[in-house]
Amino acid sequence: MLVDLLLINIVVFFVFEKVHQSLQFHAYISIFWLITSVITNYYKVYRFTNVYRLLKLTVVQALFFILGFFAYFGIFKEGEIVNTQFKTLVITLGSLALIKVAFFILQKKIRQSGSNFKRVIFFEKDDTAKKMIKLFQNKSSLGYSYLGFFSSKISEDTNYLGNEEDFYGYLKVEKVDEVYATLSHLKKSQLKKLTKYSSLHNITLKLIPDSKEFYSKSRNVEFYDETLKVLSVKKLPFDLPENKIIKRAFDIIFSSFVCLFIISWLYPILWVLIKLESKGPAIFKQEREGFNGEEFVCYKFRSMRMNNQADKIHATKNDSRVTKIGSFLRKTSLDEIPQFFNVLLGSMSVVGPRPHLESLAIEYQKDVDNYLERHAVKPGITGLAQISGYRGEIKKKSDIKNRVRLDIFYIENWSFMLDVKIVVSTVLSIFKGDENAY
Known part of the structure; x- marks a missing residue:
C-alpha cells in the first residue's frame, strides 16, 4: 500500500x-x-x-x-x-x-525456495482434507508447511500426531499458524472450543465443509483451486490493523476537540465549584482494569466527599457521600470528562467496555464465564451497554451479565458507524438524563 x-x-x-x-x-x-x-x-x-x-x-x-x-x-x-x-x-x-x-x-x-511458510495442522481428516494435504505438499508456491493431523481414531499414518487431548497440548508447545478442521467429524462442543481457543491464541481456523454445510455470515468461503473449498472463520474487527488505526485516529481527533473546546473552559469552572463545596482534589484518580487486564489510572471529576470506601463500593441511590455538585456531574456524566485525557494518553478509548475496579472485577468473573473477553479492547468513556440502559449501580447478577453480553457484542461487531451512533446517543442522554445515573 x-x-x-x-x-x-x-x-x-x-x-x-x-x-x-x-x-x-x-x-x-x-x-x-x-x-x-x-x-x-x-x-x-x-x-x-x-x-x-x-x-x-x-x-x-x-x-x-x-x-x-x-x-x-x-x-x-x-x-x-x-x-x-x-x-x-x-x-x-x-x-x-x-x-x-x-x-x-x-x-x-x-x-x-522454502521461505515464508505457514505451519498448518489438520483436526480430523476426510477425503477433502486428504486432497488439501496433497495440494499443500505438491504446490510449494502456496507456502504451506504440513505438520500432521490429529484424530479421535488412532492411525498408523506417519503424520498422525495424536488425539484431541494431544491436539491442545501440541498447540501450546509448537508454533502453528493455521488449523484446518473437518466439519463432518466435529461435534458442536468441539467446534465451539476450537473456535474460542483459536481466537484467544491468534491461530487462524479454517473449516473444511461437507457438501451440505451451511454458510453463515461469520464465515468466508475460500477456493484453494477449482474443486477445493474451505470456510474461513472471520477475524474479529479489532484483529484487523486498519480498524485499530481508524479507531485510534477517531479517539485522538475527537478527544483533542473535547479537550480544546470544552474542557479548556469547563475545567476551571468545575474546579472552583467542587473545591467550594468540599475539601479535596478536583480530579479523582482511581486504578481501573484496562486493556489485557492491565491496571491504569482513571481520571474523573470528584463527585463525592473524601472517604475510604471509594475504591470498594459503587455509588448507590441517595448516597450520602455524593455532593450536590457531584450529583449534577453524575447525572449529566460530566464527571467522566477528564477521561478524555486518558484517551489521549492511550489507556482508554472514547467507546468501549467501561473499566471496573479490580476488586469488583474479581467478583464479576465468578458470575460471568466470558467476562475476561472484555479486556480484548481498551475500556471506553461510554459504550453500547451504557446507551442500552445498563449503567450505574449493579443490583443483581443479570445486570453485569447483560453488560458483558453487550460489551462482547460490541467487540465482535464493531464498526466506525457503531462508534458514531454510541457517541451521539451518549450526548443526547446528557440532555435527557438517565434514571440510573446517581
Whole structure:
C-alpha cells in the first residue's frame, strides 16, 4: 500500500502538468486510492489467490481510480484544459499493475525456495482434507508447511500426531499458524472450543465443509483451486490493523476537540465549584482494569466527599457521600470528562467496555464465564451497554451479565458507524438524563 501511494504521487509529480499540481490534488488522489482499495479488497491477496483473481482486482481498482481522477477535475477544475491526463493515467496504472504482479510472482518464488511458510495442522481428516494435504505438499508456491493431523481414531499414518487431548497440548508447545478442521467429524462442543481457543491464541481456523454445510455470515468461503473449498472463520474487527488505526485516529481527533473546546473552559469552572463545596482534589484518580487486564489510572471529576470506601463500593441511590455538585456531574456524566485525557494518553478509548475496579472485577468473573473477553479492547468513556440502559449501580447478577453480553457484542461487531451512533446517543442522554445515573 505504501509503495503504491509513493508511486502514484511520484508519477503525478513528474508527469502531470505543474500548473494543475497542488497539495490538495496529491491528498485527494492518495485518500481516494486508500478508500477505494478498501472497498474493492485490492490488498486482500492470499497464498491461494490465483492470477485471474489478481487481474480482476487490478482492473476493478483501475476503473475506480480513473473515475476518481476525472471526478476531481469535474468538481474542482471544471472547464480547464488538462493535456497530460491520459499520459499520467497510463503510466500510473501500468506501473501499479506491474508492481502488483511483480510482488505476486516474487512471493511465489520466495515460497518455492522454502521461505515464508505457514505451519498448518489438520483436526480430523476426510477425503477433502486428504486432497488439501496433497495440494499443500505438491504446490510449494502456496507456502504451506504440513505438520500432521490429529484424530479421535488412532492411525498408523506417519503424520498422525495424536488425539484431541494431544491436539491442545501440541498447540501450546509448537508454533502453528493455521488449523484446518473437518466439519463432518466435529461435534458442536468441539467446534465451539476450537473456535474460542483459536481466537484467544491468534491461530487462524479454517473449516473444511461437507457438501451440505451451511454458510453463515461469520464465515468466508475460500477456493484453494477449482474443486477445493474451505470456510474461513472471520477475524474479529479489532484483529484487523486498519480498524485499530481508524479507531485510534477517531479517539485522538475527537478527544483533542473535547479537550480544546470544552474542557479548556469547563475545567476551571468545575474546579472552583467542587473545591467550594468540599475539601479535596478536583480530579479523582482511581486504578481501573484496562486493556489485557492491565491496571491504569482513571481520571474523573470528584463527585463525592473524601472517604475510604471509594475504591470498594459503587455509588448507590441517595448516597450520602455524593455532593450536590457531584450529583449534577453524575447525572449529566460530566464527571467522566477528564477521561478524555486518558484517551489521549492511550489507556482508554472514547467507546468501549467501561473499566471496573479490580476488586469488583474479581467478583464479576465468578458470575460471568466470558467476562475476561472484555479486556480484548481498551475500556471506553461510554459504550453500547451504557446507551442500552445498563449503567450505574449493579443490583443483581443479570445486570453485569447483560453488560458483558453487550460489551462482547460490541467487540465482535464493531464498526466506525457503531462508534458514531454510541457517541451521539451518549450526548443526547446528557440532555435527557438517565434514571440510573446517581
